[in-house]
Amino acid sequence: MPDRVVGLGPAKFLRIPAEAVVGAAVLLALPRRPRVVLAAVSGVALGAMTVLNMLDMGFNQYLGRSFNVILDWELFGDAESYLEDSLGRTTTLAAVAGVIVAVLLLLVLPALAMVRLANLLARHSGAATRGTLIAGVVWITCSSLGLEVAGVPLAADRTATALKAQARRVSATLRDEAEFRKVARVDAFGNTPGSQLVPDLRGKDMIFTFIESYGRSAIEDPVMAPGVDATLDARTKALDKAGFHAKSGWLTSATYGGSSWLGHSTTMSGLWISNQQRYRTVMASDHLSLTEAFEKTGSFDTVGVMPGVQKGWPEQKWYGLDKVYNAFRLGYRGPKFSWSTMPDQYALQQYQERVHSKRPADGRSRMSLLILTSSHQPWAPIPKMVGWDRLGDGSVFKGIEAAGNDPADVIADTTRSREEYGKSVQYSVTALTQWLERYGTKDTVLVFLGDHQPIARVSGNHASRDVPVSIVAKDPKVLDKVADWGWTDGLRPAHDAPVWKMSSFRDRFLRAYGSTPHPRKG
Known part of the structure; x- marks a missing residue:
């Protein structure tokens, strides 16, 4: 065989x-x-x-x-x-x-x-x-x-x-297990004092967001790309009109098709976390995460919104998050959409009401980590956008879920899986950027990216592991700091935009925004 x-x-x-x-x-x-x-x-x-x-x-x-x-x-x-x-x-x-x-x-x-x-x-x-x-x-x-x-x-x-x-x-x-322990103990910013971490982002409303299965295939595959690209272009124009501008590039994910937590931790740690043993090693270490860097400054409250988390999540400590809202702490009373516990639009509205609309104490800023889940396979049924003022406790989605596709029908059909995957990405991108357009401020800085490509049945047997990444802000100084990265203007990265390993993002981001390396050598 x-x-x-x-x-x-x-x-x-x-x-x-x-x-x-x-x-x-x-x-x-x-x-x-x-x-x-x-x-x-x-x-x-x-x-x-x-x-x-x-x-x-x-x-x-x-x-x-x-x-x-x-x-x-x-x-x-x-x-x-x-x-x-x-x-x-x-x-x-x-x-x-x-x-x-x-x-x-x-x-x-x-x-x-x-x-x-x-x-x-x-x-x-x-x-x-x-x-x-x-x-x-x-x-x-x-x-x-x-x-x-x-x-x-x-x-x-x-x-x-x-x-x-x-x-x-x-x-x-x-x-690999023995060798990676040594690698994880080395950290270019491991001994950097909080006062020298991200000084150029002090006072900003920082938001890091992962969109489930948002991969290069969504933007370049002939089946999915027309709808997704049209959405990205339309949302770029809408954000421009609201005063927001974006730059986008590509990152090569450490995982593919699933195991999203490997992509999340690779981005945040600056380490290539490609298997479960590496993940456990890092979660048990004091290797600095990008989110913890903001906490370490003492100038940011840190919060996570994780609608996909439905059990204990000890990783909160490594991520440096003061508070985490999991699937049971967001007040959702609507139906599940297959694996996804709630639509992204609802999760974003709850983030707005419970977190973003409230100023942190002592004049501090806030750093948030959001994990959006509506584009998780099997891509059926898919939520639809509703009026932001109609979201309530999520009951409004009952009719939408009931009228949606049967997961068994989509799973069994490769063509439909690809089509519905593209629609799910359009939904997630629309929900996120509409939230930013509606609630973002002059100090809001949004970094959003995919965690991995969709499964091979959708992305193809020879697809790359690349995912799009975008930085969006109103303050032109924020994007000026990454002008030398060669990224594409707007939410849609060009085919030939730079491709970096996902593990390189943390250090590039920290350096771009003024952080001073003080290495820990293990």
Whole structure:
């Protein structure tokens, strides 16, 4: 089996596996009891490799990477929650039960088949020996001559190759864990006193916002781009009319298709946080986050609005947030929109009423971190904009949710998924920029970006990991500070605008706004 869905095809199964030839030769040479034991163990191993192969296919399709046997088991809980929110509890329970049965069958049936085959080989040892020798000669010949069918080599050693790849992945993960601890202890601004952090933003109303799955594909893919680009251009004009101006570029995310927290923490830490172990290491460290830099100045109150958080969130301490509003602290009484607990427009209005409209004590400024969720897959149903004065407790969205698409219909249709994804990004961008147009002040500075690209089924199997990033402000001095970045004017970054690793943003931002590096060397 291939490790990617796009690799599936008849030619993949018209190959001569070296492992089968060697296995037949070994089984023929063994007495009965060792032969049966080896056959059973080999069958279970073959089933386990098939399960891992299928996990690789799923992870490559959704997260743009292979399954990590050390780190990725805990993501199954998130996957189950996502399915329950998208398709309902009954469907999710049936799917989970089906997966468990399938895994058990993949472990048991190959073992039984291998035992049966081993006994057949023993009963017909003469014919089996000749057949094994012929198969071996054919394999060596095909391998030596490089013979192929439909571009696929006839001589295969896929199982052995997959085992080596898994072993290398495990070794690399263990090595990376030790090395990254050392990297995380080094910080260019680790010893910078608060008085020397972001002096050029003192007195500003700072807002950092992540838009779920807002990737380059939304702006450049022929299916999604026309609607998204028109929205970005229209919102740029509306903000210009309100006195706001923007500059935009690209960042390459540390994650793809999901695991949004890796993108959030990479942006805020200045470290490349590409897996769960790195994330845990950073969350347990005192590495300076961009949000904590504002808290450390003593001149900013810090607050987070996290409508996607529905359980304890100890990461609040590392982010340096004085207060966090999760899904249960925003007073929402409307329906969920699949995974998203509430529409972005409602979350933004609650941010306005509970946070932004209230001046911090002691004449301090405020730094806010907002995580918007309406553009989270499966992109059905999608909220619609309503009058800002009609939002109330969110009950106004009941009719909109009821009239929306069924998630199961969109998930099963690639074209519809791409179309609805584009509409969800349009909604989130519109909600955010309308909020800024309506409630922003001369001191408001908005930095918003995507956390990652959407899944491969939407963005394509060879899509980049780039996401758009924009800085919006009324004060021209704010954008003047990043004039040398080469970013595009407006909310839509040009195709050839600079592309930086997401992990470089923190240090570039801190330096641009007057912060003085005082390194901590570990």
